[in-house]
Amino acid sequence: MLRTQRQKDNVLDSFIYVVLTVIMLSMLYPFYYVLIASFNKGSDSLLGGVYFWPRSVTLENYKTFLSDPSWYNAFLVTIARTVSGTMLGVLLTCLVGYALSHRNLVLSKLYFTIIIFAMYFSGGLIPYYVVLRSVGLLNSFGVYIIPTMLSTFFLLIAISFFREIPPELKESAHMDGAGELVIFTRIILPVSTPLLATMALFLGVGQWNAWLDSAYFVQSEGLRTLTYRMMEVINKSNSPMDAIAAANSSSAGVTSYSLQVTAMVVSIAPIVCVYPFLQKYFVQGIMLGSVKG
Numbered sequence: 001m002l003r004t005q006r007q008k009d010n011v012l013d014s015f016i017y018v019v020l021t022v023i024m025l026s027m028l029y030p031f032y033y034v035l036i037a038s039f040n041k042g043s044d045s046l047l048g049g050v051y052f053w054p055r056s057v058t059l060e061n062y063k064t065f066l067s068d069p070s071w072y073n074a075f076l077v078t079i080a081r082t083v084s085g086t087m088l089g090v091l092l093t094c095l096v097g098y099a100l101s102h103r104n105l106v107l108s109k110l111y112f113t114i115i116i117f118a119m120y121f122s123g124g125l126i127p128y129y130v131v132l133r134s135v136g137l138l139n140s141f142g143v144y145i146i147p148t149m150l151s152t153f154f155l156l157i158a159i160s161f162f163r164e165i166p167p168e169l170k171e172s173a174h175m176d177g178a179g180e181l182v183i184f185t186r187i188i189l190p191v192s193t194p195l196l197a198t199m200a201l202f203l204g205v206g207q208w209n210a211w212l213d214s215a216y217f218v219q220s221e222g223l224r225t226l227t228y229r230m231m232e233v234i235n236k237s238n239s240p241m242d243a244i245a246a247a248n249s250s251s252a253g254v255t256s257y258s259l260q261v262t263a264m265v266v267s268i269a270p271i272v273c274v275y276p277f278l279q280k281y282f283v284q285g286i287m288l289g290s291v292k293g
Contacts, residue, residue: 034264035265038061038261040057042254042257045257045258056253061261065259070229073224074226075226077141077224077226079270081145082204084145085149086203086207089150093199094192094195096155097155097158098162100159101163115155115156137217139220140218141223148206151199158195162188165188204274211225211231214228215228226263230264
């Protein structure tokens, strides 16, 4: 009886492993296909039949991508907004969260009501545009950074996280004459690594992938982001005849589609490289901030 049950369990486990393997491959293959397409000659990719490895290996796609000033500038703008936006977003959100984590804070209920209301409701695109214009953020690099410096979602998580830190740490620091800023920078932040890593991961990915603000609030070509350039390529390559015409007119075989997949690889690579260093804090940071409010 026990042997029969073990055989049934082994069959079930094998079936589960097969299903999970199929799901994993179906999820990973699109990324793999984009990678091999970026190393394949663009005009050759239009002929089809490239599934598992490049048929006509070339680096012309990457050479064209890196030599194009518009792509190169967009890549730098995206890096600048991601680094600065993530750092300032984490810093300001933690500062506000630490202040609101004090249970004896005056008017704390009013502050939380405003935060919750702002989290679930917005004035809409047109009022948002008017506000940005009134403060002079339109068509400037600041439109990428300033409106996103405070995340209401992570603000609530930060408040819960800071409230779980033993108050004895702050009390002993107060007895030694430390001020709130010293306590925040030398005591609170060092023990908040899971929270900081989780916030940095989410805010960084959000900044890296954002393109709507570049489309709606920026007119200068020098401020366009990488994701916006990718959307331009996608919109221009909707017609197969246009893609074939571009391939025939290119001596190197670089097409709008090959540039598109190359831009995808370049845009995904930094996130893939950074994520393994932060993923170990991911679940821990979310759970610690959501245990209690």
